[in-house]
Amino acid sequence: MDKIRVQNLRFYTYNGVLPEEKKLGQQIALDLELALPLAKAGQTDNVLDTVSYAEVTAKVQEFVENNQFDLMEALVSGVLDVIGADFGQQLTSALVRVRKYSVPMAGNYDYIEIEMERRFDA
Template identity: 30%
Template sequence: MGKIRVTNIRVYAYHGCLSEETAIGSDYNVDVEITAELSKSARSDKLSDTVDYVLLNRIVKEEMAIPSALLETVCERILVRFFDEEALIQEATVSVSKLNPPIGGDVERVTVERTKVK
């Protein structure tokens, strides 16, 4: 087993419960970590034997482009796609952070993290 992390994927998106959030949008950071059997790829040195982090990044960007009221929903969609599109993944964690959220205070970020196991 092994882990692959893709950290600090920067995205501009339109998530939130307030109409301004879905109209104006804001900056987000997404972190993903997957657990998979990486022994074969460690020996073969072939991309086809591992989880391609380009795929993980593409899924994140595509799902972040779909507006949602809740970050929990965005995390769920990303996790479902990971498992649907890559059979090697055994466990995945996704963290979505909204930077400078409009919550009436000086807050750097709000983060929702979800984990799924195969």
């Protein structure tokens, strides 16, 4: 299946279970992977034959910046809901990864990542 990927969308959010996370906030990054047939768009060179990743990114940005969650799982699920509601008819599936860099737990690591995928009846 053909795919469009948008990598490393960065946001400063106030998501998390702990009060400090909600008060101080932290940086997160999202990856979007959109599966859909792209052969027609490749032949026609017409944006109407694909999904506009600019529009998808704008919708995701609006959602992330205007919502707050305890769990990254809820954030990712909400992003998938937005993608499905607005672009699900064009897509076969969407995969979203979120990375949280400042997690208040012991250990030596770069980030925590959540990945969820949703299939659509295109």
